Amino acid sequence: MPEENYDSRKIDGRSLSKKLEEQIGKGVDQIQTENGITPGLATILVGADPASRMYVRLKHKACERVGIHAEDHNMPGHTTQEQLIQRIWELNTREDIHGILLQLPLPGHLDEKSAMFAIDPAKDADGFHPYNMGKLLIGEEGLVPCTPKGVIRALEEYNIPIQGKHAVVVGHSNVVGKPMAAMLINRNATVSVCHVFTDDLKKYTPDADILVVGTGVKHLIKADMVKEGAVIFDVGITEENGKVYGDVDFDNVVKKALLITPVPGGVGPMTIAILMEHVLMAARNSIL
Numbered sequence: 001m002p003e004e005n006y007d008s009r010k011i012d013g014r015s016l017s018k019k020l021e022e023q024i025g026k027g028v029d030q031i032q033t034e035n036g037i038t039p040g041l042a043t044i045l046v047g048a049d050p051a052s053r054m055y056v057r058l059k060h061k062a063c064e065r066v067g068i069h070a071e072d073h074n075m076p077g078h079t080t081q082e083q084l085i086q087r088i089w090e091l092n093t094r095e096d097i098h099g100i101l102l103q104l105p106l107p108g109h110l111d112e113k114s115a116m117f118a119i120d121p122a123k124d125a126d127g128f129h130p131y132n133m134g135k136l137l138i139g140e141e142g143l144v145p146c147t148p149k150g151v152i153r154a155l156e157e158y159n160i161p162i163q164g165k166h167a168v169v170v171g172h173s174n175v176v177g178k179p180m181a182a183m184l185i186n187r188n189a190t191v192s193v194c195h196v197f198t199d200d201l202k203k204y205t206p207d208a209d210i211l212v213v214g215t216g217v218k219h220l221i222k223a224d225m226v227k228e229g230a231v232i233f234d235v236g237i238t239e240e241n242g243k244v245y246g247d248v249d250f251d252n253v254v255k256k257a258l259l260i261t262p263v264p265g266g267v268g269p270m271t272i273a274i275l276m277e278h279v280l281m282a283a284r285n286s287i288l
């Protein structure tokens with residue numbers, strides 16, 4: 001018997017993001033012709049970590065595709081906290097910069113929280129500022145973390161109902177797990193949040209209608225841990241010998257999933273498309 005083809009179960013993040021970028025490109029054209037504004041994003045990268053450089057490059061390429069002005073603020077690895085904050089303050093006052101993205105992680109001698117808090121919440125394209133996180137928690141979703149927003153957008157694109165469903169989020173980070181849980185609660189899902197300290201993960205994941213996994217543990221989720229017909233988002237990235245792996249054992253789990261994101265080509269491209277959307281949103285808000 002030939003091996004069954006599961007391609008139709010794959011959520012193609014690349015084509016979803018392409019569709020989103022086309023809409024954003026139109027929005028960029030519109031604000032340029034009607035308001036004479038070119039949305040601008042400044043990325044700050046401290047040091048020269050190869051993975052971080054690659055991610056920043058992906059963001060700049062996306063800006064190019066949609067017509068957003070992008071500036072690369074590459075600061076040396078020995079940058080002091082004061083110098084970093086100074087640069088953020090300069091960007092806060094720049095009228096042509098609508099989004100500021102401080103690439104994480106920062107070198108160990110720098111304090112990520114106080115640097116993030118220094119970013120003008122109105123320019124917080126990442127949605128990491130406590131003001132924006134607080135708004136998310138009370139159901140006001142403006143600038144919110146891009147990766148979980150990309151998951152919500154994908155659920156909408158595929159017409160997956162959220163209300164009343166059991167969503168299990170594995171991972172409780174500030175960038176994925178916590179904001180993901182808040183967004184799902186805002187849409188009336190029943191949400192369980194599991195993480196590295198959860199005693200018995202297998203007790204929870206098989207009940208998930210929607211499963212979002214972001215732990216950075218390669219192939220943590222096996223086929224026996226998911227329900228038949230689940231919708232699964234793999235937010236994990238583990239690099240090994242130049243290959244990237246997700247948190248889900250895709251080849252086996254796909255056989256039970258209704259829909260599932262691959263790594264790469266899943267939530268990564270969606271994250272970047274949402275970031276573009278946020279810069280456009282911030283530019284629009286700047287003229288209100």
Ligand SMILES: Nc1nc(=O)c2c([nH]1)NC[C@@H]1CN(c3ccc(C(=O)N[C@@H](CCC(=O)O)C(=O)O)cc3)C=[N+]21
Nearest residue numbers: 055101102103104105126244264265266268269271272
């Ligand atoms: N302030 C801040 N904001 C971030 O958004 C942020 C950050 N810091 N630090 C690091 C993580 C990581 N991240 C990724 C985004 C897209 C892909 C992506 O599109 N990946 C491609 C694969 C690229 C490849 O490996 O060739 C994919 O999944 O298909 C990956 C990783 C954003 N991050």
